[in-house]
Amino acid sequence: xxxxxxxxxxxxxxxxxxxxxxxxxxxxxxxxxxxxxxxxxxxxxxxxxxxxxxxxxxxxxxxxxxxxxxxxxxxxxxxxxxxxxxxxxxxxxxxxxxxxxxxxxxxxxxxxxxxxxxxxxxxxxxxxxxxxxxxxxxxxxxxxxxxxxxxxxxxxxxxxxxxxxxxxxxxxxxxxxxxxxxxxxxxxxxxxxxxxxxxxxxxxxxxxxxxxxxxxxxxxxxxxxxxxxxxxxxxxxxxxxxxxxxxxxxxxxxxxxxxxxxxxxxxxxxxxxxxxxxxxxxxxxxxxxxxxxxxxxxxxxxxxxxxxxxxxxxxxxxxxxxxxxxxxxxxxxxxxxxxxxxxxxxxxxxxxxxxx
Numbered sequence: 001x002x003x004x005x006x007x008x009x010x011x012x013x014x015x016x017x018x019x020x021x022x023x024x025x026x027x028x029x030x031x032x033x034x035x036x037x038x039x040x041x042x043x044x045x046x047x048x049x050x051x052x053x054x055x056x057x058x059x060x061x062x063x064x065x066x067x068x069x070x071x072x073x074x075x076x077x078x079x080x081x082x083x084x085x086x087x088x089x090x091x092x093x094x095x096x097x098x099x100x101x102x103x104x105x106x107x108x109x110x111x112x113x114x115x116x117x118x119x120x121x122x123x124x125x126x127x128x129x130x131x132x133x134x135x136x137x138x139x140x141x142x143x144x145x146x147x148x149x150x151x152x153x154x155x156x157x158x159x160x161x162x163x164x165x166x167x168x169x170x171x172x173x174x175x176x177x178x179x180x181x182x183x184x185x186x187x188x189x190x191x192x193x194x195x196x197x198x199x200x201x202x203x204x205x206x207x208x209x210x211x212x213x214x215x216x217x218x219x220x221x222x223x224x225x226x227x228x229x230x231x232x233x234x235x236x237x238x239x240x241x242x243x244x245x246x247x248x249x250x251x252x253x254x255x256x257x258x259x260x261x262x263x264x265x266x267x268x269x270x271x272x273x274x275x276x277x278x279x280x281x282x283x284x285x286x287x288x289x290x291x292x293x294x295x296x297x298x299x300x301x302x303x304x305x306x307x308x309x310x311x312x313x314x315x316x317x318x319x320x321x322x323x324x325x326x327x328x329x330x331x332x333x334x335x336x337x338x339x340x341x342x343x344x345x346x347x348x349x350x351x352x353x354x355x356x
Contacts, residue, residue: 002243004162018046022180048178056177067232076231079170079187086195096136097335099328100196101127103141104203104214110147117143118301118314122202122264122324129328135335138192142213150183156219159242160226164250164356165234166242169227171220186220193224198260198335199288200295200327201279208271210279218282225286226252226356252355257287260338262295262331264324268310272298289343291334295327 013021022042031038048056058071065072089095105119123139130137144151154174160167174184193199203214210218228234234242261283265276276298280290290296299320302313314320337343 001240002247004239004243013049015046018049022046045180051178053178054176061232065230065232067235070232070235072231073172075175075187076168076170076172079190080229082187082191083170083194086191089195090197093339096134097197097332097339098136098138098195099130099198099200099331099335100192101130101137101139102199102201102203102214102217103139103143104201104211106143106146106206106211106213108141108143108147112146115311117204118266118310119202119204121311121314122266122320125321125324126200126202126264126328129325130332133329133332135332138196140189140192142211142217145185145213145216151185152181152183153185153189153213153216153220154181155216156222159237160222162239163242163246164226164252165228165245166237166239167223167227168231168234169223169229169253169255171223171227172231172236186217189217189220190224193221193256196259197338198262198291198331199283200262200264200331202264202324202327203266203275203279205265205267205271205275208274210275221256221286224256225254226250227255229253229255250355254287258338258344259288260291260331260334260343261288262291262327263297264327265298266301266320267298268300268302268307269304272300289334289338289347291327291330294323295330295334297323297327299323 019042022045023038026038055071055073055075057074059074059077061068061070061072061077090098101123103117103119103123105117107113107115107117108120109116120141120143123141127137127139142153145153156171157173159173170190171186174186175182201214203210206212209215228242228245233245263276263279263283265272265279267275276296280296284290301317301320302310305313334343
């Protein structure tokens, strides 16, 4: 039995600290008229926290799982069913081709910046090109995390580093109402990635890296590359069982492999090459197929010019506008070849001696 290392987790909150954090959501004086109601809710929340009620609604897993009698989260089962349906639509040659356009910027005009992002404008150019090519464009604007009420992509907990089978597809770490980790957007995002025949990521660079909303999504997609589609095989989050499964031999299923991708990373001073390369390497690792050199770009907009005039710099940069259009057109062409079977024909099917 492999040793499971312990000793990092902080002590559980005492009632005073828990109450302080719980009540922070009700700091607006308008809530004072419901003081007694808030106190009752706090008592219920404290009980759920103390008991660790992660999944208050469960149902028997049923046929097709290693342990049909295991009580699985009802929400997880519903997400899994939607993903399975999305995979069927993806594989159906009669469906319209679909590209997921991901806006990686955290900026929009509905919150503190008060202005749309250049990324969003480039997304619009790519979307128009895709629709002109009779391809459905599904825009995933990650800036919604900064401007919408109670919308979250909670951070990856790193289950895969304990053992790959402990990382479930889709992720089963959330929601966890006992820790107030709710409204997790990833349940919907997994479905949208699965339904897409291609993905185009357009993103700025923040401090030499991908913006935090984009990175949160990337980390939570680890379960798509090697994740365990059967949480009952690990009795939920039993680390020992997961380690035994991995040591017995794990095949690291690539749940999203075989889709096409394109990238456009932009910046104003530095970091675009490394950021674009990191995204390319990640998608390559997941089994995605690049749509060629014109679909993997990094460009500066208003190099070393003021932030205040960056939109004007984009207005003048007709070349990058055309390049954004070309990224979309290259991906559209690759999707046609993918769905006709021509693209897979040139991709060698080889076993990986190191599948991790």
